[in-house]
Amino acid sequence: MSETMALQEKNYVDVMRPWLKVLPQFTRQSLFNPSLRHYGTGESAHWPIQSNFNVFAALAVLGTSPHLEDEKPAMAREEIIRTALDFLRYGLATHLSGHDVASDGKQWGHHWISVLGLERMAHGVNAIREYLSDDDRMALRRVLISEADWITDNHPVRGCMVNSEGPNVPESNIWNGAVLMRTAAAYPDAPRVKEYLTKATSFMLNGLSHPLDAGCETMFYGKPVRKWHVGFNYTPNWSLDHHGYLNVGYMVICLSNLAMLHFYFKDLGLTPPPELTWHLQEVWAMVKKCTFADGRLLRIGGDTRARYTYCQNYAIPSWMLAQDVLGDSDAAGFEAGWLKIMQQEQDYTGTGGFYGRRLDNIRRINYYYYSRLESDAILCLSYGAYWHRRFQLLALTTPAVVNMPVSWQDEYHGATFERSGNAVRSFVWHGGQGPTGVIAPADESSMGEWQLNLHGEVLSTQTPALNYGNSDWHELFHGGFVNVGAADWCERDPLGEGEGVYAYARHQIAVAALPDQETMLVLQYATISKEITLDAIKGFGVKVPNDLFNGSKRRYMTADGTCLELTGNPGCADDRHLAADRVCVDGKLAVFALYGAEGLTIHRPAKAQIILHKPHGPWLSSLYADEICGKVVLENQRYTPGTVVLDDGFAVAVSGDLKAECDAELSADSTVRQATFTRGNKTWGFAANFGSTTASVAVPAGAFVLAGSSELAPGGALLWQQSLI
Template sequence: MKTYSFAIVLIAMFTHSLPDTGMEEIHAAAGEVMPLTFAIPLENAEGIRAEIADRVYTAIQKQARYLLGTLHPWAEDETLMLLTESRSGEHWIRPNTGTVAGLMFLYRFGLYDEAIVGLPRPVLLEQKILPMLRYLITTHVTGTRPTSDGKPWGDAWQSAHWAHMIGRACWWIWNDLPADVREGIRRVVAHEADRIANSEPPHQIQNDTKAEENAWNAQILSVAVLLSPDAPNRKKWESDFQKWVISSFLRPADEQATAVVDGRPVSAQFTGANIYDDFTLENHGIVHPDYMSTFSLSLSCVLDFVMSNRKAPDALLYNVADIYENLKWFSLPDGGFVYPSGQDWGLFRNPDWFGPHMLMATYGGDPDAWSLAMKSLEALEKMQARSPDGAIYLSEEYFFASTQTDRLYSLSLAWLALRQSLSIQDQPTEKNGVRRLDAGKIILNRTEKAIHTFSWGTKIMAQCVAHRLDRIVSPHQRNGIGWIRLQNEEKPLPAQIHDISVTNDANSFQVRLTLHHGDGAIRADIEYQSNADGRWQMKEKLTALKAIAVAEIATGLIGILNHPHWIYETGERRVALDGQEHMIPACSGILVDNDSAKEILIDDAFSIHSAKPLSLRYAGATKPERARATDELFLHYDGQEKTWREGEVISEYDVCVICR
């Protein structure tokens, strides 16, 4: 019988003597909160880890400087401060809670440099942190005033997540908080914690997992114990914390699992599943690597236990290693992920994954995690170097309101995890070959030069991504398929699988696919072949299933990234068609049509070969969409209105793609 435990991972942290850490000495909190007695072993850190911690801390300070520049007084009370408009929803509360939590981290921990941040620590507390906290306390449902939209924040689907940030960070600096802030924060946290404790964790596998929601709701229960250890609800908060944590990443097979977690078989704790049996999960209607990383929300609560000298529940690691194993197969050299089913968030989220990797390096004991974290950190530093004000992301690279502020908070947690770890395994192994995930309906093949993926679930998508810093290929959700549009219609015909076969061995896979564009309109017979040597073959034959009038055929799509300022791109693509070069500046909207080329070469790094002439189009993007600029290369393009008879072959192509 398998047993999960943090004992081995954390034993050294709990038993070593506390060093003399100088300005890093941690306060012994007032009796009304959980004592914060764990010191950061700066003197015990290995040289490389100390160096990385310093780099992370510098990045936090720079990001704080940028965010401090966006702070302003509340129009209704100039003694209170915030980053955003004053409104009660997620996009106006979460940025503020994440920012002030990160500022509290800087106030308490690390070798603070006021020249980087822009103001001394005492001023940071008195003129920034306290006015922000008082705004958030005042406008919560337990406070005395609404936000400027006439409603207070709180009691919302995500408000426990927002509240845990300020609650945890207030615990870090408790001795320096005035009485009104202490009372207000404890009230906010207890209210949100009781709301979660009095509800049951939801479960859903298809389309919209509840894994992330359960993980973020668990956090408030941990923080409530930190702030109110003598509360009559403490035992319920603790037991419900464990329940919400283990509920987050259960899979159907866990209903029969005999593994013992926190003293009970998993089967006895099973309330429903949120992930597939192959440890993939769906959110936003796709198998989504980003949401597979949300184990970090609950796993970060290990810090609460380490820093208060308590044993963390074993549930925090349940199924996490297997989920993370999938993420390692999706990882790219630039610190990001390959997206077999597409990416509906921003693509350049490379810094976001530093936190999950670092938590797996420090608390998960994963030998690959450190090297993956370093790739994310390198990308973060290159991104931050572009902005004199310290911002990690350029405005064109994100559209989610909390993108910049979440990084301040998550980097703070990662720094604490790194500084408190006494040993980290750094023994990475390259992931090569085929990984097939049948529940998620994804297969991928990692080779030296390319990563091939195919998805046949909610999204039908095939792609060959360059295995290099410049991935070249964008996760366009119509990659490998494209579209067909009928005359007098604005939208393309829906593509549906009629028949499919996916076969593989250890180092290659083959897909035979019959698609119908529209309801019995056009049949696409498609083959994809992923080869061990990195070659990617694509073959398509279109046949009219009935007499039909077509306005546009744009198939064999390959999305080509061409972003103006991305750190691993040049701001233009050089496209050679049978040796004739075309320069395509980012967001230029340039169109290149060609009906005779047999060879396509992009930046001397991505080549496409055909035995017969292709009727192709390269369409440059005019602007970023979903925070990335994607040019579109169609291996077969015909924009003229035509009619086709039933049974008539419309087009065929057969190409080989090679990443150099």
């Protein structure tokens, strides 16, 4: 091992080692076979099985690391290896091909996701191979061949671009294909190897699959891609509708499983199969665009899971794949940056674990989920440790701001995305928690958030949700975009017998990213469509994370010099009203009221409100955020159809400069809204038609239209720019 390789491995081991202190609280003895131990809850369901294998692999890597004793570990090397073997043996013994049962009295295996834990632990098997007994080797062969046979005979290769219309399954196609390839490589004497490899090629080529594959003539094993093609999982613009929204996180999961297979083959001294890299470059290019310089994912379509845990951690193997196959040096910077953030998370928790403090509510309410999240974190660190031990990869360097101009849109998701200067700006209608916008400095990832961001909220008393919206119209132009559309607020879980899930408010939003590399303008209009009881109405809605990643402190400055330093998660409601129409956050993000508000309010709820968006169960939160609002109504009131509950406009800029002129034209007899924003020697005008009839808007002399038309159809918008002399 070279000196550079040793140093990179040590970087990971130093973060892994403290986790040994919390391992005993997750370790259980089998109720059915006292000779077996397992991690976490131990059921036959796929999450506990995956978690158990995750921790086996992490311990296998840590227990065989030459750096383990650089600092005194909480467990001796022999105990780490013994625990790793116990966890492995539990997983293999409780499979359908074995003779034991899991903690719920059942066995696991033979379904679409049953091999995922086996794939994710493969490097751990290689790391600890010299400690495996003959019985261990036979058990591993038994399980892998049993799963490979079942997949070959029973699991179809599938694909569909739109999640609501069919199976959007790029990631499971990849891991099922990968286990077939890995089993064939490990056991070339298995009787069905040729069948495994044929089915595996079909799975792999239908992983990162694209509409053009249906006519592609590129050959694999004597057949063109079009004959292997079953369905496409990615849109023409390389977005992914996994779980029913623009899901950057699962693009990463796809890449992570390709990485596991790639490095497994290299570890055995074998050439990775060519289908492994099919469309790798295109998907990586999209993922890279959606990554901050420090490695934090820029999830322009939002997230339905706990912030910065599962998909984020699996970016580690994805980055290593991008380095080794594509030679992308920026990926090493992402890797280094995220390793520092994981260390920050661990230090914040203070026990050696990763999420015991920030995700304390998940830990207290759902141990099943919490133990899974901890296992993913330690597993993903083990990829970094082991693969840097085995392979000469790029040195981890302190990340710098990545100069990555992006101008991108996607029709299906109603998505627009602009990345230029030091600003990332986007708006997506088909997001994880409904329509969402993002604006943040490219060099300050802790300011990125996407839960109901850049628009107001109309919250009923019964689990309100903003449905996926539709973009009536969006357009890119040089340096910016306009995106206009509407969505409905609804009640997800009505309580009354016979009470339907109905829409109660129509929310129209118009967004413009200006060609100044820093500013977004937002106009919105919402009306009640069915009589409803509301708990809260919040205008504007600029989410500012205020949690451990920014040191749990934000500094708010108004134009008159008023300064507030606010700590995150105050533990009680702590709203702050500012008698000002503009405020700057940490000297990096400026918010301006254009119309519809008397001053600004920093809404600070009593507890973390960035939630896991699950269909049922208690609300579980994973991050605290301040909310910069205009109008704020927190009274329980009944509203009748036709009531206008939101009618406002605001601007947000990646800037510390509060010098700007804001103006608006509001007509009492029209629902056309117009606003102007002047900074320096340029004025921009933005108008949107929230009504039902066509209207005209005058463009000033000397101005030119950037997007839209002065004849505004319903749902139309106009953006113009004028240079001042």
